Amino acid sequence: MNSATEGEDAVRAALAALAPRxxxxxxxxxxxxxLSGGATQEIWRFDLDTTEGCRPLIxxxxxxxxxxxxxxxxxxxxxxxxxxxxxxxxxxPEVLHVLAxxxxxxxGFIMEFVAGETLGARIVxxxxxxxxxxxxxxxxxxxxxxxxxMDASRFPTLVRQTxxxxxxxxxxxxxxxxxxxxxxxxxxxxxxxxxxxxxxNARLVHGDFRNGNLMIGxxxxxxxxxWELAHIGDPMExxxxxxxxxxxxxxxxxxxxxxxxxxxxYSGYEAAGGSPVNRATAKWWETFGTLRWGVMCTGxxxxxxxxxxxxxxxxxxxxxxxxxxDLLRLMAN
Amino acid sequence: xxxxxxxxEILAAIAAFLRDTVMVKTDPHTAFQARVAANAxxxxxxxxxxxxxxxxxxxERLQALLGxxxxxxxxxAELADALASGACGLATPGMSAHLLAxxxxxxxxxxxxxxxxxxxxATFDTKDA
Numbered sequence: 001m002n003s004a005t006e007g008e009d010a011v012r013a014a015l016a017a018l019a020p021r022x023x024x025x026x027x028x029x030x031x032x033x034x035l036s037g038g039a040t041q042e043i044w045r046f047d048l049d050t051t052e053g054c055r056p057l058i059x060x061x062x063x064x065x066x067x068x069x070x071x072x073x074x075x076x077x078x079x080x081x082x083x084x085x086x087x088x089x090x091x092x093p094e095v096l097h098v099l100a101x102x103x104x105x106x107x108g109f110i111m112e113f114v115a116g117e118t119l120g121a122r123i124v125x126x127x128x129x130x131x132x133x134x135x136x137x138x139x140x141x142x143x144x145x146x147x148x149x150m151d152a153s154r155f156p157t158l159v160r161q162t163x164x165x166x167x168x169x170x171x172x173x174x175x176x177x178x179x180x181x182x183x184x185x186x187x188x189x190x191x192x193x194x195x196x197x198x199x200x201n202a203r204l205v206h207g208d209f210r211n212g213n214l215m216i217g218x219x220x221x222x223x224x225x226x227w228e229l230a231h232i233g234d235p236m237e238x239x240x241x242x243x244x245x246x247x248x249x250x251x252x253x254x255x256x257x258x259x260x261x262x263x264x265x266y267s268g269y270e271a272a273g274g275s276p277v278n279r280a281t282a283k284w285w286e287t288f289g290t291l292r293w294g295v296m297c298t299g300x301x302x303x304x305x306x307x308x309x310x311x312x313x314x315x316x317x318x319x320x321x322x323x324x325x326d327l328l329r330l331m332a333n
Numbered sequence: 334x335x336x337x338x339x340x341x342e343i344l345a346a347i348a349a350f351l352r353d354t355v356m357v358k359t360d361p362h363t364a365f366q367a368r369v370a371a372n373a374x375x376x377x378x379x380x381x382x383x384x385x386x387x388x389x390x391x392x393e394r395l396q397a398l399l400g401x402x403x404x405x406x407x408x409x410a411e412l413a414d415a416l417a418s419g420a421c422g423l424a425t426p427g428m429s430a431h432l433l434a435x436x437x438x439x440x441x442x443x444x445x446x447x448x449x450x451x452x453x454x455a456t457f458d459t460k461d462a
Contacts, residue, residue, distance in 0.1 A: 036362060180410045183432050185417040245449050252448035311370045318376060321439035325449040328433055331423060 008032065014104045015046060015059065022057070022097050022110055025050040045113060061099060061108030072228035075099075077157060079109040081227045084154065090146050091221050114223045116215040120249040123216050124258035132220050137260020139220050140242060141268025144209060147224075148235040149273060152204040160232040162198035166288070167191055170295050177298040183324040187291045190331055196234060196281050203235040210247040211257035239265065239277065240285025245326045246293050246319075287330045294323030341378050348374040380442045387438035394431040 207229030215223035248258035351371035
């Protein structure tokens with residue numbers, strides 16, 4: 001508790017010193033509260049006190065200037081992606097300041113606080129969001145089309161991944177686990193045999209566009225969050241990932257995020273300028289996404305017995321079986 | 334003979350404490366972790382209660398598919414290799430039923446409320462493996 005409190009005091013002091021550069025009329029900050037985060041990444045909420053009143057903001061940072069994660073794009077690139085997405089009309093929070101070393105807060109950025117719901121289980125059933133759910137799949141299609149139209153050449157550090165690269169990468173990750181899963185071997189074989197070619201027009205792909213990473217209000221999508229898995233690849237990857245059953249939060253009959261239909265997602269995508277959706281390719285990516293989530297779950301076993309012995313980590317490892325039943329359903333159809 | 338209450342009764346009390354007391358009295362981040370912990374206690378309770386009754390049947394199915402005996406771990410790895418190489422697949426007689434029953438057996442303990450599990454039970458009308 002002591003180190004956490006010290007951390008909070010240090011963050012408060014650094015933000016107070018930074019306040020005039022976040023907003024010209026700002027003199028101080030207040031209401032600092034840590035929202036979530038792990039050992040390396042933190043999310044804080046605070047108010048910027050200006051002469052016109054309080055402005056609620058969010059600080060995302062990685063301590064000590066380290067990168068957000070081994071596989072992530074880094075918080076500095078994430079800030080650029082969010083700003084670029086906003087500029088093309090994608091709902092995303094306004095980035096107000098990117099941290100510099102002299103700010104003393106590590107790497108990261110400060111953005112506006114957007115109110116809304118991000119918990120998938122609530123988004124699929126909350127009565128006040130019933131109206132939003134009607135059009136959410138179509139909106140997601142439109143948003144993805146805009147993301148995929150972003151100028152990827154502006155982000156030269158993003159990894160370029162073909163479908164075949166991804167199969168190899170995730171197969172290697174699967175085989176690092178001590179447990180063999182015949183369903184996974186079958187799925188890898190099946191996906192390899194039907195692998196789409198490397199896309200001729202590779203696009204900027206969000207990489208984690210799913211229910212749980214979208215800020216939703218009664219008016220629809222208010223912000224697309226968590227850009228750290230962005231890369232260059234097949235745009236259909238994002239459409240498939242959004243439909244993985246694990247992100248439907250119990251509403252298996254609503255394939256798009258637990259709130260919508262495939263046809264609405266695809267028509268929104270095509271109406272907003274996305275390339276025509278090949279249904280078979282989209283289903284390939286949904287199957288791949290299910291397997292990818294399954295392999296991510298298996299990785300939690302080693303993490304649990306190593307650096308992160310938390311109950312949450314143990315329970316994610318025990319979620320692997322959900323992807324086995326989903327893969328069998330997808331391969332049977 | 335050990336005294337009572339039984340382990341499953343004590344675990345039920347721990348889960349109730351986490352849900353009804355800890356979650357109510359603590360901050361949102363800790364409340365979330367308390368809920369995960371309560372779910373974990375329930376999982377352990379199910380595994381203690383159900384044991385591994387399906388493993389004998391799973392071993393029998395594997396022996397029938399592969400044509401020889403062995404341990405559950407070794408035969409599972411052999412089947413995985415055969416599926417990876419394409420030596421067998423979903424069209425192999427008994428394969429689909431085996432993979433389905435094995436997955437359902439895990440989910441019965443891991444997540445009996447998972448939508449994919451319930452849908453599979455309804456669709457395939459599978460009795461306990």
